[in-house]
Amino acid sequence: MSVGVVEMDRLSLTPKTEGGTATNRRCVKCPEAGILSGLDPKKAVYCRPCFMQMVMHKFRSSIGRQRLFKDGESRKTVVIFDGTPAAAFLLGMIRSGLAADAHHRLQLDPVVVAVVTKLDRQEIDAVIKRIDTIKSYLQCDWHIVHLAAVLSDNLQDLSSSSSEICPGVDQLDRLIELFSSIRSESGRSEMKVRLRTALLYRMTETMGVSKMMTSDTADRLAKLSLSSLALGRGAQMSEDTAVVDKRHPKVAVIRPLKELSDKEVGIFNRFEQLDELTVIVGDPDRASPAVQTITDSFVTHLQAGFHSTLTTVLSSASKVKTATTSRIRCAFCFSSSDDRFCLACRGILDEVGEPSLLPSSLQ
Amino acid sequence: MVNCAKCNGQAALKRPKNGDALCRSCFFDAFEREIHATIVGNDLFVRGDSVAIGASGGKDSTVLAHVLNLLNERHDYGVKLVLLSIDEGITGYRDDSLEAVKRNKLEYGLPLEILTYKELYGWTMDEIVAKIGLKNNCTFCGVFRRQALDRGAWKLGVNKVATGHNADDIAETVLMNVLRGDIARLQRCTQIVTGQEGMLPRCKPLKYTYEKEIVMYAHFKKLDYFSTECIYSPNAYRGH
Numbered sequence: 001m002s003v004g005v006v007e008m009d010r011l012s013l014t015p016k017t018e019g020g021t022a023t024n025r026r027c028v029k030c031p032e033a034g035i036l037s038g039l040d041p042k043k044a045v046y047c048r049p050c051f052m053q054m055v056m057h058k059f060r061s062s063i064g065r066q067r068l069f070k071d072g073e074s075r076k077t078v079v080i081f082d083g084t085p086a087a088a089f090l091l092g093m094i095r096s097g098l099a100a101d102a103h104h105r106l107q108l109d110p111v112v113v114a115v116v117t118k119l120d121r122q123e124i125d126a127v128i129k130r131i132d133t134i135k136s137y138l139q140c141d142w143h144i145v146h147l148a149a150v151l152s153d154n155l156q157d158l159s160s161s162s163s164e165i166c167p168g169v170d171q172l173d174r175l176i177e178l179f180s181s182i183r184s185e186s187g188r189s190e191m192k193v194r195l196r197t198a199l200l201y202r203m204t205e206t207m208g209v210s211k212m213m214t215s216d217t218a219d220r221l222a223k224l225s226l227s228s229l230a231l232g233r234g235a236q237m238s239e240d241t242a243v244v245d246k247r248h249p250k251v252a253v254i255r256p257l258k259e260l261s262d263k264e265v266g267i268f269n270r271f272e273q274l275d276e277l278t279v280i281v282g283d284p285d286r287a288s289p290a291v292q293t294i295t296d297s298f299v300t301h302l303q304a305g306f307h308s309t310l311t312t313v314l315s316s317a318s319k320v321k322t323a324t325t326s327r328i329r330c331a332f333c334f335s336s337s338d339d340r341f342c343l344a345c346r347g348i349l350d351e352v353g354e355p356s357l358l359p360s361s362l363q
Numbered sequence: 364m365v366n367c368a369k370c371n372g373q374a375a376l377k378r379p380k381n382g383d384a385l386c387r388s389c390f391f392d393a394f395e396r397e398i399h400a401t402i403v404g405n406d407l408f409v410r411g412d413s414v415a416i417g418a419s420g421g422k423d424s425t426v427l428a429h430v431l432n433l434l435n436e437r438h439d440y441g442v443k444l445v446l447l448s449i450d451e452g453i454t455g456y457r458d459d460s461l462e463a464v465k466r467n468k469l470e471y472g473l474p475l476e477i478l479t480y481k482e483l484y485g486w487t488m489d490e491i492v493a494k495i496g497l498k499n500n501c502t503f504c505g506v507f508r509r510q511a512l513d514r515g516a517w518k519l520g521v522n523k524v525a526t527g528h529n530a531d532d533i534a535e536t537v538l539m540n541v542l543r544g545d546i547a548r549l550q551r552c553t554q555i556v557t558g559q560e561g562m563l564p565r566c567k568p569l570k571y572t573y574e575k576e577i578v579m580y581a582h583f584k585k586l587d588y589f590s591t592e593c594i595y596s597p598n599a600y601r602g603h
Contacts, residue, residue, distance in 0.1 A: 229541065302542070312544040319546050 040307040062256040075109040078212040086215040088277035112142045117282035130279040148175040150199035181353030185290040213254045219262040222310045225317040227295040232344040235322035379575035410441035413521040418446040420463030423527030425588035450479040452487020460589035478515045528567040531574035
């Protein structure tokens with residue numbers, strides 16, 4: 001969990017002293033001892049309550065700044081739950097935000113969607129059972145769906161009562177076959193991500209909802225920026241990392257945790273006992289190297305030595321836009337394109353050995 | 364036996380760029396054709412140009428010199444080529460690679476000009492490093508070399524400089540500029556021709572050529588080059 005240079009004692013979460021007493025420093029907000037830090041321990045240190053305040057404030061201001069829920073805009077929002085500590089954190093923020101008094105209440109009406117990407121039926125059942133126990137934490141509609149649902153051409157409106165506990169499982173074999181027909185590990189990884197995003201867009205749109213919220217942290221987004229760059233999606237860098245991403249004509253993607261690091265989220269979760277809300281919804285990355293896993297390790301390693309890596313990458317990414325004036329949107333990822341599919345999506349679709357396995361919208 | 368994808372003869376290698384199995388001559392052909400396409404497609408040279416090839420004696424500039432010389436003849440670019448080398452004064456590295464350049468000059472029959480940091484700036488890199496230590500010296504050296512190339516080019520009376528930057532170099536530079544947040548450089552670094560405002564245009568004919576293919580070409584063509592990395596390079600940010 002802890003990626004920064006200040007080593008934390010795992011039980012007490014106080015820093016091990018490193019070249020002089022860390023506890024000599026004062027919290028930057030109040031006179032108490034400064035024992036916790038964000039990305040860069042050399043910059044700011046906080047006492048526990050001020051740290052928690054700082055983290056919550058980052059979340060609130062990310063949303064508040066965007067004026068998404070004002071001016072009569074519908075407050076209904078799909079909240080994507082991927083079982084990560086960041087997702088657990090997001091649930092925690094939403095719950096406490098909704099419980100606040102009228103003046104401070106979070107103006108958001110959540111519908112939680114969890115996408116299961118496990119490929120083994122028994123494991124899928126286990127994930128569903130686990131999510132069932134987490135559901136009660138946030139009282140609202142929860143929809144569990146399997147990634148394979150994206151392969152069917154008709155996605156029923158999931159907000160209507162469906163007898164299926166986890167729609168999409170019926171297409172599981174087709175999905176497994178699809179992945180097996182892709183030549184490279186990077187290709188498989190990329191296809192998984194693209195299909196998942198396409199599924200979420202379709203579901204949200206079918207439900208008549210115009211916003212979906214992800215739990216992507218600074219770490220996740222910085223890593224995504226660099227692997228996207230390596231995979232030919234450099235033109236999408238600013239959209240991929242924006243707090244509000246409006247490339248899809250009907251659904252906006254919101255990333256309220258962009259300013260938060262995995263480290264900050266991890267510490268917060270530990271103090272608020274939100275770790276109980278985590279679940280592993282997919283298969284871990286295979287040993288065989290892929291662009292994405294190599295990039296992930298690269299960024300983590302670099303961040304350890306150069307503390308401003310994450311913020312710099314995100315800052316650079318926000319400034320890289322496409323020069324195209326084309327109004328066409330890629331049918332797979334909805335970014336600007338010169339053709340039915342953008343070059344990068346064309347590339348990943350071409351890697352599929354059995355194109356008939358794809359849904360007709362992608363063939 | 365694996366067949367060459369182009370001519371069906373016996374394949375000798377697998378192309379790093381696209382995994383094609385090729386025999387030697389089809390590989391040479393593809394390699395040279397693609398560079399020719401880059402040169403023509405981007406209007407890098409016009410008839411009558413006088414071009415200085417930045418020659419370090421390393422694999423990129425050796426292959427560049429070899430291929431430009433070859434294509435100039437084969438396709439009648441009508442370009443005058445000269446080799447331009449910069450001696451930064453790094454003992455055990457630069458003096459050895461310069462010997463390789465001198466051998467190139469003899470082999471291709473191209474004129475060679477060598478400029479040293481000592482003559483231009485009064486300092487060798489060894490002296491600079493002794494003064495400022497091992498960090499950040501690569502940045503200095505890079506800046507000095509660029510200026511040195513310009514000065515050398517002016518001295519030779521050429522109107523263009525060609526360097527051996529390859530696809531891997533450009534990719535590294537893009538990544539490095541993203542990581543450092545240098546948006547201005549990021550915008551310029553992928554251009555195939557740079558430095559036109561008031562300075563001599565510098566082009567990169569090997570911009571789309573993979574480093575692995577350059578090594579492969581040099582190996583199979585038995586080209587003479589110097590292959591050790593600079594002794595100061597482990598400390599550069601680029602290395603990370």
